[in-house]
Amino acid sequence: MILFRKVAILGAGLLGASLGKALKKFGAAQSVEVWSRSESTREKCLRQAWCDKVSETPQQCVKDADLVVLCATINAIEEHMRLIAPALKGGAIVTDVGSTKAHLCSVAEDAFKDSAGVFVGSHPMAGSEKSGLEYASGELFVGRPCFITPAAGAGDKVFDAAKKLDELWRALGSDTRTITPDLHDRIVARISHLPHILAANLSALTGEQPDAADLAFAASSGFRDTTRVAGGSPDMWRSIISTNKTEILKALADYRGKIDSFIKALDESDFEMTNSVLEAGRKFRNGLDAK
Amino acid sequence: MILFRKVAILGAGLLGASLGKALKKFGAAQSVEVWSRSESTREKCLRQAWCDKVSETPQQCVKDADLVVLCATINAIEEHMRLIAPALKGGAIVTDVGSTKAHLCSVAEDAFKDSAGVFVGSHPMAGSEKSGLEYASGELFVGRPCFITPAAGAGDKVFDAAKKLDELWRALGSDTRTITPDLHDRIVARISHLPHILAANLSALTGEQPDAADLAFAASSGFRDTTRVAGGSPDMWRSIISTNKTEILKALADYRGKIDSFIKALDESDFEMTNSVLEAGRKFRNGLDAK
DSSP states (O other): OOOEEEEEEEOOSHHHHHHHHHHHHTTOEEEEEEEOSSHHHHHHHHTSTTOOEEOSSHHHHHTTOSEEEEOSOHHHHHHHHHHHGGGOOTTOEEEEOOSOOHHHHHHHHHHTTTOSSEEOEEEEOOOOSOOSGGGOOTTTTTTOEEEEEOOTTOOHHHHHHHHHHHHHHHHTTOEEEEOOHHHHHHHHIIIIIHHHHHHHHHHHHHHTSTTHHHHHHTOOHHHHHHTGGGGSOHHHHHHHHHHTHHHHHHHHHHHHHHHHHHHHHHHTTOHHHHHHHHHHHHHHHHHHHHO | OOOEEEEEEEOOSHHHHHHHHHHHHTTOEEEEEEEOSSHHHHHHHHTSTTOOEEOSSHHHHHTTOSEEEEOSOHHHHHHHHHHHGGGOOTTOEEEEOOSOOHHHHHHHHHHTTTOSSEEOEEEEOOOOSOOSGGGOOTTTTTTOEEEEEOOTTOOHHHHHHHHHHHHHHHHTTOEEEEOOHHHHHHHHIIIIIHHHHHHHHHHHHHHTSTTHHHHHHHOOHHHHHHTGGGGSOHHHHHHHHHHTHHHHHHHHHHHHHHHHHHHHHHHTTOHHHHHHHHHHHHHHHHHHHHO
16 A cells, blocks of 8 residues: 655665665555665666666755655764755655664754654664665565654654554554654663674674684584674664663663672572573573564 | 494483484494483484484493493583493493583593593584474584593593594584683683573563563564573573583673773763774674684
């Protein structure tokens, strides 16, 4: 079912290109128009079946669009918000796919205050350690969680837009949930940013050991799974970490407390306690697979 | 090529049954005989094509065996060493598949001091979060690292046995390396036990949050990969942790230091430093895939 006549996508990396593919695959958009900063990416997009038109500027791209999706890095999303706000048609819905929401939603509140369009954040949790148009898939969002984050206390216009976005992401196969930007940031700090930081630190620590080559030899599926996310782009993570610093620090402090207790128990040979952590860890982890 | 005429396998869980299958698949043994504590497992083994005979006791099973492989948990392996030592024929080689080596090798030194057989530890790193005969695969060892751990300063008889075991694990597809039990325990503490403990603590911490259900909803591939090993059996890990306590404590202390530095840098908004950790983590992790 066509939910939006014209969709403008700003940024054609893994998420932007996958969104373009998915919109056509599931018949949710009549026309998909793309802008990318890079000319070579714009040329690649023109050769894609899902892409109807490519624009030279963000402002041109969003003209007459019913939905605009900001698919660049967090810093670029901020910049694009300010560029496109005056160029939107009345009633246009703008969303983004950034991994942190409180910061971006507060930037949006300012950027769109005089705009004819309305902004509501989205976060389809469909990343990958791969990046770029080449890895795009129209099924990227299928079965993945997606948050829609209208600002707390926003008016009817915002909530109507949130409802429309909920329909859209469901149409692309996501499991959606609508929550406040602040609650979103707490959740992703704990379920996405913390695991990423822990994996990166584990991988970095291993790599700086004098016998790193022997450790690499012995790295079997356990180590590889545990550190897989550490293979992703640090640049993308820089802006995630800086825009969700407070919640990440809380999650890290809790984790350090947990590790401290484990170290103390192991040092005292309290294997009942260490085992209880392993049991609790197994219980939560196996519960995820049972879902 | 047949490397051993008769192989006795004590314990028919994932590793024991996979070893039996692999020995026949790669033609490395003429006959495979199994003992298992559980009668129902013994009956299941009898119905397996790779199993030539099932014994009622460990002592019967190892009689006339050219190679004995101890495939139970660490505690049971210790017990089996003492039971079989007097029952071995001259020149029989005994090995095990336990995940820690210094403790087991020192138990073996005592257990086999008057035996006609010779003990050398092995550690095929081919575990899985699955356990049990049902998941056995003759390809389990293919492409996986395997350590052979003759005691430091051992005599010719031990080194000849280590060489024979090296041939065996290679025949089953493993990448082998021969090192001392102490060095082995340092390596696995850092590449296997530390990741397991970190993943279990992350999963346990997440499960004890008041909004654990929302966190489970948002758990995408990143969290699932990072905590996959936490789904494994805590009972197996109890003995691993207790027999490799010293090296695990060293690894955990190093990791805590790393996390402390990261927390400090993030708290001070030193994003150059946090990014350098993510970069180092990516470099080591991607190096593993390039191998």
